[in-house]
Amino acid sequence: MVSQTDSVTKESVIVVMDANRNKGMADALDWALKHVVRPKDIVSAVGVLDDIGKKNSSCFPINIGISMSGIWEKLEFSSGHAEMNPRELGEEIERKREQYQANLQPFYRQCKRNEVKLEVKLAAGICPTEITLQEARNANTRWIVLDRHLQKYKMFIYGHVECNVAVMKGKDVATLMPSRAPKPDYSSSSCERADAETYPENQPLNDQKNGNPNVVEEGESSIPPPSHCPSWYPLQWRAGYPREFSLSEIEVITNGFADIIYEYEKVKVYEGVLQNTPVTVKSFEEDEQFWSMLTILSRVRHCNIMNIVGYCCTGTNRLVIFDYPCLANVAMNLQCDTAAGNLPWRARWYTAIEIGGSLRYLHEECPDGPIVHQSVCSINIVYLDGYSAMLCNFIAAKWLTEDTPCNGNSTVKCPKPEEDNRLSVDVHDYGLLLVELITGKALPLLESGSLTQAMDPRLTDKDDDSRVVNYMARAALLCLKNDADSRFSISEVLAVVRGDQRAII
Numbered sequence: 001m002v003s004q005t006d007s008v009t010k011e012s013v014i015v016v017m018d019a020n021r022n023k024g025m026a027d028a029l030d031w032a033l034k035h036v037v038r039p040k041d042i043v044s045a046v047g048v049l050d051d052i053g054k055k056n057s058s059c060f061p062i063n064i065g066i067s068m069s070g071i072w073e074k075l076e077f078s079s080g081h082a083e084m085n086p087r088e089l090g091e092e093i094e095r096k097r098e099q100y101q102a103n104l105q106p107f108y109r110q111c112k113r114n115e116v117k118l119e120v121k122l123a124a125g126i127c128p129t130e131i132t133l134q135e136a137r138n139a140n141t142r143w144i145v146l147d148r149h150l151q152k153y154k155m156f157i158y159g160h161v162e163c164n165v166a167v168m169k170g171k172d173v174a175t176l177m178p179s180r181a182p183k184p185d186y187s188s189s190s191c192e193r194a195d196a197e198t199y200p201e202n203q204p205l206n207d208q209k210n211g212n213p214n215v216v217e218e219g220e221s222s223i224p225p226p227s228h229c230p231s232w233y234p235l236q237w238r239a240g241y242p243r244e245f246s247l248s249e250i251e252v253i254t255n256g257f258a259d260i261i262y263e264y265e266k267v268k269v270y271e272g273v274l275q276n277t278p279v280t281v282k283s284f285e286e287d288e289q290f291w292s293m294l295t296i297l298s299r300v301r302h303c304n305i306m307n308i309v310g311y312c313c314t315g316t317n318r319l320v321i322f323d324y325p326c327l328a329n330v331a332m333n334l335q336c337d338t339a340a341g342n343l344p345w346r347a348r349w350y351t352a353i354e355i356g357g358s359l360r361y362l363h364e365e366c367p368d369g370p371i372v373h374q375s376v377c378s379i380n381i382v383y384l385d386g387y388s389a390m391l392c393n394f395i396a397a398k399w400l401t402e403d404t405p406c407n408g409n410s411t412v413k414c415p416k417p418e419e420d421n422r423l424s425v426d427v428h429d430y431g432l433l434l435v436e437l438i439t440g441k442a443l444p445l446l447e448s449g450s451l452t453q454a455m456d457p458r459l460t461d462k463d464d465d466s467r468v469v470n471y472m473a474r475a476a477l478l479c480l481k482n483d484a485d486s487r488f489s490i491s492e493v494l495a496v497v498r499g500d501q502r503a504i505i
Helices: 027-035 085-111 129-138 150-158 247-253 288-298 330-335 336-339 345-365 421-440 465-479 488-498
Strands: 012-018 042-049 059-064 072-078 118-125 142-145 165-172 173-177 262-265 267-274 276-286 306-314 317-323 380-385 388-390
Touching: 012 129, 012 150, 012 247, 027 085, 027 142, 027 165, 042 085, 042 129, 085 118, 118 380, 129 142, 129 150, 129 336, 142 150, 150 165, 150 336, 247 267, 247 276, 247 288, 247 306, 247 317, 276 288, 288 306, 288 317, 330 336, 330 380, 330 421, 345 388, 345 421, 345 465, 345 488, 421 465, 421 488
Parallel strands: 012 042, 012 142, 042 118, 072 118, 142 165
Antiparallel strands: 059 072, 165 173, 262 267, 267 276, 276 317, 306 317, 380 388
């Protein structure tokens, strides 16, 4: 460990581990004590039991201090757990606590010898991202170290903190992610960009430095952090992209398809790195699904649409590369109290404007005719660096023109439904998104007059902010009452969101 002169404000190192495991569970703590912890530091060792007592609307916190070897635990569990009664749940947590305490006991003695304060906490039923951000917010954090079994949360956590992050890859081996620049300012004086719905199109920025995500292996030289500003361009907008990739190139990008993030609808999603930039690689099982999405995304170009970085079509392989959504999706940000607090009203308003702009492009501005997305929701809207909102997941999207092929190698033509009915699906879903941005959760309907009670209580209401929230609420009502007799286009709704005085109310 590196020595350091005592300072008035002690710094902390947060180590987050999967407490469900026994073997190798403390590798992250062992690595942190060897490489990043300094004398006088505070080390917060957080064990996560996120599969016990899942947190939901009926959960309540229980904080218990254990006056034994300096061990402290923080438990939060549901009062309505479906798999076991409260007594069985308590006994299970107690068994996990004893096991966790036994595994970390040697480290407590080691920290005491080295003048390091060790705080051990056990979090049951809390999402790892929530507890990590909460701990980081309450401490002067210099490093966050994640267990390798929690690596799927690394980009979300990294995007919401300003400290260094390390992710374990194996015993004594970690991926280092140096601290980032401060988050963007969403004050009214610094956010004039809301009036510009799109960045300059057809002008990709060939700037390697701005696109660098700062991911380095231990022992490599540090890379300057990217700026958190709207001018940052992801890989999809740089010169030379999108392009076709060979299977061998994608194997290198994904480290032999080693890190799978999740699976859904016969699609596997892998994590990878391209030009020192994190990416995701989607592998499709169904040919038609692959060609339909690829055909659409190859013909659209908008700064708030998550486009492709590249693709691979060889043999039975159907692969598409996307930029990694560093700050996760809107739903995940709203579910996490800490992350939701980092999305003030003006930021949510910008999200509404940006996604509304992307839908207007799909419905009214595509050169080859209108496109209906059919899956507009908070899960399918992601944030890239700088909190730029991007509409993604075009698996269900359809052209509303008769002559656009569904398959790149086929003459099969897409069906031609009634355009108004199909486009109104997106408008209605956009209204639900507006409600979720206002309330912080999904609700079936936002009635006029109930705005104050419905607003997300985690945010402070300011006079200037109430104006933009009112814009979103009025637009949401138009979308959700969008029946055959009073159907509004996305342009008309977007004008209301923007507060255009000429908007139809």
